Amino acid sequence: MQREGSLYTVIFTTVLCGICSILVASAAVGLKERQQINQILDRQHKILLVSGLVSPSEKLSREGIQNKFKENIEMRLVSFETGEYATNIPVETFDPKRALKDPNLSMKAPPNSAGLIDIPKYGLVYFVKRQGQIDEVILPIQGRGLWSMLYGYLALDKDLNTVRGIIFYEHGETPGLGGEIENPKWCQLWVGRKVYNSAGEVQLAVIKGQAGSADSDPHHVDGLSGATMTSRGVTNLVQFWLSDSAYGKYIKNKKQQGSI
Secondary structure (H helix, E strand, O other): OOOOOOHHHHHHHHHHHHHHHHHHHHHHHHHHHHHHHHHHHHHHHHHHHHOOOOOOOOOOOOHHHHHHHHHHEEEEEEEEEOOOOOOOOOHHHHHHHHHHOOOOOOOOOOOOOOOOOEOOOEEEEEEEEOOOOEEEEEHHHHHEEOOOOEEEEEEEEOOOOEEEEEEEEEOOOOOOOOHHHHHHHHOOOOOOOOOOOOOOOOOEEEEEOOOOOOOOOEEEEEOOOOOHHHHHHHHHHHHHHOOOOHHHHHHHHHHHHOOO
């Protein structure tokens, strides 16, 4: 076959593309398990950060993250329909994202402003232990911002009302604007705020402009400059997951029982 001809060029290009596709696909499959492990480690690290068990400047190895998480964090599953603990599903292998693809583990989300169409029937709860006692509770949160879904964790005091911290681990918002949800200074503004008012209604919200101190203005957090839609998205997702549509029933049950 003549190498100068167009047929040779087409065949050569097709074969080369095929080989490259096989190599890329093989790499993706081969690295999938490692990527999943890294994602789990990253989320465990974010939980340790929002709990205050690890400082942002502290460097931990893979084993360090796993050991500290195992020693200080206990996981439970909560049924959003009943507000009680779910004992028929292994919590160690429960994946909220994967659950959305299983009709037995997911359901249509009620009308909401968080941009959620389907939600799992169950939610993970992370208990933070200090000196053998539960000191705070961490709840996964997610919802739509301006450009993307925002995924994070909200830490509450054992009174299940006072915010101990908030952190986001995945989003696609604009750097310097909506991306400021990752800024530790902004996240620190949440500490000490209250989720519910005296009537048990979710009041925590990100407002436009500057909020007062946690003591004088307990239900409001400063808005993100130039990121009104992302700020509104954070309000919507926090209010959804702390409402009776998600963790709200569980929180009410625990407050009535007087213990976590």
